[in-house]
Amino acid sequence: MFLHAVNSRNTMSSLLESIVTVITVFHKYSEKEGDKKTLSKNELKELLINEMGPIFENASNPAKLDKIFMALDADKNGTVDLNDYIIMVTSIIMLCEETFQKYK
Ligand SMILES: [Ca+2]
Ligand SMILES: [Ca+2]
Numbered sequence: 001m002f003l004h005a006v007n008s009r010n011t012m013s014s015l016l017e018s019i020v021t022v023i024t025v026f027h028k029y030s031e032k033e034g035d036k037k038t039l040s041k042n043e044l045k046e047l048l049i050n051e052m053g054p055i056f057e058n059a060s061n062p063a064k065l066d067k068i069f070m071a072l073d074a075d076k077n078g079t080v081d082l083n084d085y086i087i088m089v090t091s092i093i094m095l096c097e098e099t100f101q102k103y104k
Contacts, residue, residue: 025051026085038079041069055092 012020029047030039039047045065048056058064072080072088 022086022089023082026082030082035079038081039085040079041065044069044072044080052092 025047026039027036029043030036032043032046034040045059048059048065048068052059056068059068069080070076072084074084074087
């Protein structure tokens with residue numbers, strides 16, 4: 001059922017499609033080097049710059065990237081996993097909503 005929904009992307013609701021995109025983007029970067037299921041600092045940097053440009057412009061600054069990475073790596077094991085990433089995406093959704101309400 002779930003796989004069928006994911007495979008028939010063109011008939012998907014925009015919310016389901018967005019959820020699949022969130023996961024697909026994570027793997028696009030997590031599979032570049034080392035552990036395929038986690039983001040290294042380099043992989044995170046590329047994801048932030050390419051996919052979140054306007055929000056994380058400062059990710060190309062090594063000191064700023066260190067801070068972002070440490071904040072996301074809640075269990076301090078040197079990698080950002082899907083769970084850490086989803087918490088980041090959720091926080092950004094909340095921020096967007098706040099901004100949206102402010103300027104509505
Ligand atoms: Ca990786
Ligand atoms: Ca971690």
